[in-house]
Amino acid sequence: MANTTRMSPPNLGSIVPLGTDAASVRRRIEGLEHVLEGLFRIPGTKQKVGLDVILDVLPVGGDIVGAAMGAYMVWEARNLGMSKLQMARMFGNVGTDFLLGLIPFVGAIPDFFFRSNTRNLKIIKKHLDKHHPSTAVIEG
Template identity: 45%
Template sequence: MTEVADSARRLKRVEALADLLDTRFRIPGTRIPIGADGILSIVPVVGDTVAGAMSAWLIWEAYRMGARKRTLARMLGNAGVDYVVGSIPVIGTIFDIAFKANSRNLALLKRELAQMEPEGTRRI
């Protein structure tokens, strides 16, 4: 498999995970998106740890796709804030629903990949 095809496949998986964690569902009767991260945070510490592990996988994939250390550090910062604040009962659940760390990290990764493209070509 070519490097470009491999990166495209990785990015699709990262997009699917970010969607699952941050926006896959809607709070009934509203337009507010919620994902597994917000739902899991109802179970203090354990739920946030599970969501944090999935966020770590997303960052690992960004590393494997060649993201720079600066971008990876920003992604780790987003995930860290999400984990720490998200672990606070009640307030953390509301924060998890609003902050969307994985969607932020996906945007960082896409911006990074776009900057990595050689002039006049499209990587993904």
Template identity: 40%
Template sequence: MTLPIKLTDHATSDLGALARLETIARLLDGRWTIPGTGIRFGADALLSLLPAVGPVAGMAVSAYLIWEARRLGASAGLVLRMASNVGMDTLISAVPVAGAFGDIFFRANLRNMALLRQHVERRGRR
């Protein structure tokens, strides 16, 4: 029986965290496709259909992604950009019913993951 090896390399653990966060972002913003259209949507659009509770739940998960980005070394400027994406998404989601459609086209979590991926790649090149 072999014991699991604990990774201590920061780069490897950062890539693992990034992959986990990207999975969450895809679930929130692009998990399913509307048949025959190619338009993708995620749990965030569905949560927007629940008055008050839905947008707050979506914002909480988005805030978790930002918190993890900070843990991965994101600068204050990057965190601010990510927070502004989530703020815009929250405003869109607050509009009853129409907010769900807005969430389909404004994918804050996928935008934030692209920003974080660029940050991690730039840091890896140094």
């Protein structure tokens, strides 16, 4: 029999923080927002495009996947103990983004300008900065 080596799986915790502490949640939602809203920059402009706009190419299904990923951010906010009013605002952002994306063929255009995940990240960061100041990151 040939000598086989067993490869160990990558440490997922180094890629995606798996903890339930506020710092891990902050890094997770910042990463998700980056994937959904700012994967790459359109050449010659300052506009970023992410998976949320790209998913709009798939009729209805892409919008459902994008809304589910946005709802995950709200679920993480719930785990942080955010108020029902804040979560309602966040669900409103996700719902508006979903409904705008349902418009056939042109749904990606309003989705490109209405960045619900970025708005929700701002709401979550404001909560974290107030209630968990040790998680704050100084951006340069």
